[in-house]
Amino acid sequence: MALLLEHEFKPLPADKQIETLPFLEAVAHLPPFFDCLGTPIVYSPVKADLTGNIKKIRAVYDSNPAKFKTLQNILEVEKELHGSAWPKIGATLALMWLKRGLKFMLVLLQSISDGERDEEHPNLIRVNAMKAYEIALKKYHGWMLQKLFTGSVYALTYKSDLLKALEKGREVKEEESIEKIHQFLTRVTPILDAIYEMYTKMNAELSYKA
Numbered sequence: 588m589a590l591l592l593e594h595e596f597k598p599l600p601a602d603k604q605i606e607t608l609p610f611l612e613a614v615a616h617l618p619p620f621f622d623c624l625g626t627p628i629v630y631s632p633v634k635a636d637l638t639g640n641i642k643k644i645r646a647v648y649d650s651n652p653a654k655f656k657t658l659q660n661i662l663e664v665e666k667e668l669h670g671s672a673w674p675k676i677g678a679t680l681a682l683m684w685l686k687r688g689l690k691f692m693l694v695l696l697q698s699i700s701d702g703e704r705d706e707e708h709p710n711l712i713r714v715n716a717m718k719a720y721e722i723a724l725k726k727y728h729g730w731m732l733q734k735l736f737t738g739s740v741y742a743l744t745y746k747s748d749l750l751k752a753l754e755k756g757r758e759v760k761e762e763e764s765i766e767k768i769h770q771f772l773t774r775v776t777p778i779l780d781a782i783y784e785m786y787t788k789m790n791a792e793l794s795y796k797a
Contacts, residue, residue: 589755590619591771596778603781604657607648610778614685615641620692623752624716625744629735637688643681658682658782662789674791683793686782687723693776695719699746700768710747713740729796 594616597609618641621634647665648655655661661682666673673679698715705714720736728736744752750764751757786792 590753596774599777611645623749626739626742629739640681640685644678647678690723691719694722696768710745712746716740
């Protein structure tokens, strides 16, 4: 799958220490995924948010690559640096929102890969998108954003068009595309799970609504 597999994520090491630079280089290729969903009024801001948060983390990393070698280093250094303002600041906050956007993406793709669908409208991805939204983002959104996202599922692209867009326009059998999605999920899900685990262990997760 051209868009998802063109830049591989490094395997999660046994100590779950995720190197910052390879992670950022791999994840920087993913925001265009949201162009493939078809409803720019909703998903263009999500794409811009992901891109902006990647840039914020990269700026912190570039300021001292040795100090910020891993994502855990970033949280630890910023916790010491910012005191009571942490974690609602800096790259810690940017990574918090980045992981939520990635979670939405991964849950949606996992749901499609698992064959979950509306049996009456099997080429629609409403069921998959709503599941992803409820798991990854809904509790962090206020009433207006929730209404906007809920309404947006009726304007989402067809599954066949999404898979074609992820292949960058190439005609590929659905089972081949699903297999590539599975490969992508196998690589990225353990990394995202480790980031969530890190936020929980460091008590860095925030529940305020956007």
